[in-house]
Amino acid sequence: MEKILVIGGNRYFGRHLTTLLRDTGAQVSVLNRGSTPPPPGITQLVADRGDEAALTAALAGRDFDVVVDQVCYTPPQAELAVHAFAGRTGRYLMTSTIEVYDTGVPHPAGVPLAESAVDPAQWPVRPELPWHDAEFVEGAYGEGKRQAEAVFTRAGAFPFAAVRLGHVLGTADFTGRLAHYAERIDAGRPVLVHREDQPSSYTNEQEAAAFLHWAVGQDFTGPVNLASHGELTATDLCELIADGRPYRTAAPAPGEQASPFSFDRYYGMDNSRAQQLGYPLAHTRDWLPGLLTAAATR
Template sequence: MRKNILVIGGTRYFGKLLVQRLLQAGHSVTIATRGLASDPFGDRISRIRVDRRNESAMRAAFANIPGYDIVYDQMCYNPIDAAISARVFGGKVKRYVMASAIDVYRPLLGSQDAPFAESAINVLAQPIDTRYPWHDPNLACESYVMGKLQAEAYFYRDGSLPVVTVRIGHVLAGAEDFTGRLAHYVDLVRSGAPLRYSNAAAASSFMSVQTVTDFLVWTGMQDFTGPVNAACDGALSAFDLYQRVGMALDEPVKAIPVKHAAEAGQLSPFDLPSQLMADTSRATQLGYRFGHSDHWLDNLIRQHDLAFV
């Protein structure tokens, strides 16, 4: 059935692929952005130019729009953003899907010996800080974790939107990956540099950009609410990922363990003090099965190797 869908964001990374998949499925798609980045969709989509951090602008932009079947919010970073959405879209959407990331929940989990389920995190217990300058661009990085947690807390306490929060494993992509995290390991291997690592057993959950997009599309078409973990099987530590890059490129690698912070210097991406693995049992019970990282990881590594050359 054709849906009327709003994507807040949608011009970069898996947000752009999400829009492509929704269009391929025959849905009517509108994107809401500040209009600073171009998109490749032409007249296949509608566009609303608005700063989602400005409540007055958001109210004006959506005042005469009756509603949406689904809203995908790729740009909700703090409780102020969540409050704006609740006030602008309350009673006007059938489904609200907020994208989050598993790194957000690490401070609440402590040292984990097993994958964490959604119920391991008591989001409702999180305080909401109304005095913090959430929209100060100079604080964007340091406020990301507590901002996402408090955004979830606001949505679930407020209750005016039928919210799903998708807690996404670390996303890896090809040449379009602006984070440079997988490219870091390819560059290390190709330059013959050793990996300095802190914990070879601290595995983390990963997803390909295609998998997370597929799951977001699927989630939008369901009727469950609440948090849901999203991750492929085949968790990897930084040490594992470095070894995997060496195998995929048929290059010898050398890894050096470090025991003290003073020895480590700047550690590689995904080098965590303990496991950060998502339990995806809820998604499985709801009817979605994630694949294994073996199905796509080597191909991504080789894509980055071409960029290195």
């Protein structure tokens, strides 16, 4: 029986992942601060992953075949994990994000972003930045993920892979991003969309969990993009959410923030590596209408 540790894993697609692993015969543990109990049959280890002494104590006498890190946001967190898990795991998977590609460097429109666009082996790590400051970390989300990937990649302490997820949509989404669209359309208010209205890539909570579950049993390393086929613009989302009802869009005024998922640059991901590794991907328009219906009834 494989021993799997999920760091985080108590909400959104992390909870789907832990139950998938449990139900397919793995011995599953989760490590988090303990605010929410895990599903039945899953062991909970309580520690703040940023507290080295507490983390070391929680891991005492334990080892794992695979660690899935759902909540690594900064290079110091990655450094601590390298020290804590060296010699304790045969493989390490980090949940990363499409936002690693938001580097400020122009990218040709219509050319999907491949994993090579951000190479963690070459990306600079800057430990002097204020990674202890929660407000800074929130504003530097993509940069924190880039540097965390770089730390794991260069450490070489264990085989490492980073799963770069497209924007994750789901009925349990705690960010309120889809709700923003539904609320504005329901109220007859305009959805603020950039004039260029460029597309981006998406996945859903079930696909994200299923891919990570599959990846646990694989041996690939390095970054891999996970996104369904079928890029979507903000206007596409409005069309699907409105479902035949009238809706309005408007360009944001100077200083006004566009709606979530509205981009003024091309932001599509190349998902060919995931397919080459053998994972079949869905199409956004196959799953999104059902998701929107389920979300509307919650």
